[in-house]
Amino acid sequence: MGEVKLIGAWGSSMTWRVQMLLKMKGIEHEYVEEDLANKSPLLLQHNPVHKKVPVLLHNGKAIAESLVIIQYIEETWENGPSLLPKNPYDRAVARFWAKYFDETCIPAMLKASKTAGEEREKAKEEAIELLKFLDNEVKGKKFFGGDTIGLVDIALSFGSYWFDIISEIVGLELITKDKLPNLCQWIDEFVNHSFVKENLPDRGRLTQIFTMFLGSAAK
Template identity: 70%
Template structure:
């Protein structure tokens, strides 16, 4: 068995976060692609609570939840760039923004994409209010981590890449340069970075996946 194994799904921003962190640290690992419609017994064994990807297996011991995994990688492999700042206050700030992304921004954006009519208009307004906060936070910065890749940049991969493809695929546009100039500048920096580009899903494949996922989700909601 490989010392480090990652159970993930190619189209999941959460799985991609972990791949970014492992590559940033130079950690060799075995990748196991999961079929989310037919999850493997190993995935269910290693993550019996949430039954989701990603799961990092290190020396036979599972670690789950992407933000928890990112911190584990940073603490376990000291070589390579730090994912979290060394300063305790800055570490706390980075954790705050990572949680803000997962607990506030991503659910609000998902609701805006999946709703319709008046409900969608309200959901878009709520999502845009949160995105304004992010836009202000990255103002004057190359990356959320300053000049180097950090926890928040890795956690924000969904914001950097997925909304553009969702807008093209579903016709629902949330992030525009006129409303979010700083966030869009960060997105441009992100998708044009050699490191980040290597860890983003194929554009056409992701668009097809989003289209299928949206159709299935819409049918369930009906």
């Protein structure tokens, strides 16, 4: 299927999404680590609009944005497991929830992590209300994809591992068993899935990076 190259950054949950699917499908690729503090000509050339990782290069053609990349991989490589269901309606629903988490939940969760006092409490409640839709969606299921990991599970990886580290650093309790019991159960299933667990970035190193970033952002 030609040359495949992934431009990404260590510790980026968006990069990790794409890496996971490439590994799940056994797609050989070259990984190019990007320094986000000093963005390379390669990144700026292939993602001049957002200037962000990840970017997938397939035979020299660039695809940007993690969810777009994932769907491109799904449509291009039929080998290995699929993250999307076969039924068109179910595929549309999965795409909806993945986009909902990215565009609605992540900004609300980050807002709660960056505020304090009454403002934090208000932001936290707003984020919880948004996450309740996902909590209800995964009720009675092992994963959002059913018995196997699917698109929504990969999309929500930020909420399962990365945001847990951020919450620990800033002292935020957001995704709790009393407020979001089904999401909590899903997180436990997801991060302890053998394939996910062996591919998660080192927690200690990630904690150091987030601590530095959150500290500089607060100044």
